Amino acid sequence: MIRRIKISLIFLLPVLLISVIVFMFLWERGPLDSVFGQSKKLPIYYRRLSLNKSRPKVIAKNLNTPWSVIFYKGSTLVDSRDRGHIYQLNKGKTSSIIKIAQVDHQGEGGLLGLAVAYRSHPDYDYLFAYYTTEKDNRVVRYHISKQKGKIRINDPQPIVTGIDFNSYHNGGGLAIGPDGHLYISTGDAGDPSHAQDLHSLNGKILRVDFNGRPAAKNPIKGSPIFSYGHRNVQGMTWAGQRMFASEFGQDTWDELNQIEVGKNYGWPIHEGIDRNSSSAYTDPLQQWHTNAASPSGIVYDRGFLFIANLRGQSLRAVNIDHLNDSYVFYRRRFGRIRKVIIAPNKDLWLVTSNTDGNGNPKKGDDRIISIKAFS
Numbered sequence: 001m002i003r004r005i006k007i008s009l010i011f012l013l014p015v016l017l018i019s020v021i022v023f024m025f026l027w028e029r030g031p032l033d034s035v036f037g038q039s040k041k042l043p044i045y046y047r048r049l050s051l052n053k054s055r056p057k058v059i060a061k062n063l064n065t066p067w068s069v070i071f072y073k074g075s076t077l078v079d080s081r082d083r084g085h086i087y088q089l090n091k092g093k094t095s096s097i098i099k100i101a102q103v104d105h106q107g108e109g110g111l112l113g114l115a116v117a118y119r120s121h122p123d124y125d126y127l128f129a130y131y132t133t134e135k136d137n138r139v140v141r142y143h144i145s146k147q148k149g150k151i152r153i154n155d156p157q158p159i160v161t162g163i164d165f166n167s168y169h170n171g172g173g174l175a176i177g178p179d180g181h182l183y184i185s186t187g188d189a190g191d192p193s194h195a196q197d198l199h200s201l202n203g204k205i206l207r208v209d210f211n212g213r214p215a216a217k218n219p220i221k222g223s224p225i226f227s228y229g230h231r232n233v234q235g236m237t238w239a240g241q242r243m244f245a246s247e248f249g250q251d252t253w254d255e256l257n258q259i260e261v262g263k264n265y266g267w268p269i270h271e272g273i274d275r276n277s278s279s280a281y282t283d284p285l286q287q288w289h290t291n292a293a294s295p296s297g298i299v300y301d302r303g304f305l306f307i308a309n310l311r312g313q314s315l316r317a318v319n320i321d322h323l324n325d326s327y328v329f330y331r332r333r334f335g336r337i338r339k340v341i342i343a344p345n346k347d348l349w350l351v352t353s354n355t356d357g358n359g360n361p362k363k364g365d366d367r368i369i370s371i372k373a374f375s
């Protein structure tokens with residue numbers, strides 16, 4: 001009898017051991033649903049995408065903490081969160097256009113968002129920058145111009161100041177909406193109560209004009225608040241008139257939200273989907289485990305939302321007609337991905353974020369990688 005048990009154990013133990021190792025490997029890769037849920041063949045909603053066939057091309061490498069990439073009159077500009085520079089990118093080489101002296105990089109603060117607005121002035125356009133100083137997060141408007149191939153950025157004018165800062169949750173998203181206003185995403189700066197406080201600029205999406213004045217149609221007269229109850233939004237995009245934002249959760253659920261004026265997105269009362277239809281809080285369209293996502297940048301292109309994942313080290317696609325479903329590409333291929341943007345030639349550009357203190361930079365990091373999303 002004892003001998004039989006011994007023999008069984010000899011056979012069973014290795015099987016058990018292998019099972020444990022396999023399970024731990026899958027667990028470490030992220031939630032099991034995202035491992036088992038994805039077949040090799042693209043599910044029907046994603047068959048228009050050529051991401052799996054496209055050959056990634058490196059546009060730039062050896063960048064330091066890039067956060068935003070914008071295009072201006074045929075030139076590409078990229079920032080450094082930690083160093084406070086805005087660089088011009090030319091054939092893979094960077095040259096500094098401006099170093100913003102007030103940028104005070106601390107924790108995850110620094111030079112974050114950039115956005116450009118073309119206007120009718122003959123001599124210059126507007127460049128907006130969101131950055132952390134030693135006393136606040138702020139949005140500063142510059143004049144930007146390009147003459148004889150040379151870009152100038154000057155005449156700084158702070159237009160929104162006094163956004164609380166912290167080592168974490170600084171927000172930092174900037175975007176020009178289809179209504180011609182400047183949208184600003186702020187984080188809760190480590191104090192969750194900010195998000196529900198309508199006197200605080202933190203934990204919000206703000207909407208202002210190019211002078212920083214609240215948009216006339218904002219829900220609270222005289223307030224820049226467009227939506228609230230956010231924990232930390234870094235990405236905003238529009239599909240026509242529909243606005244979407246990616247949002248970092250605490251420990252459990254990251255979110256994709258459709259943003260509507262005046263709505264309360266629940267933080268810190270709810271993280272992720274609450275499923276209470278009578279609730280005063282607006283649920284996300286879908287949610288992902290924080291270790292499989294940590295979504296920063298988001299962009300809409302030809303029927304799809306593309307979302308850059310930091311901890312999830314991947315690019316997520318969401319079909320605009322199936323907003324509660326998603327598919328993940330490039331898992332662990334490029335490391336952490338901060339931003340996804342559309343280049344002037346319609347390629348998708350991924351901006352990696354392996355030098356930001358949370359990643360394992362490899363030779364050549366950080367990079368901008370170009371891919372064709374549609375064949």
Ligand SMILES: [Ca+2]
Nearest residue numbers: 265266267272
């Ligand atoms: Ca929420």
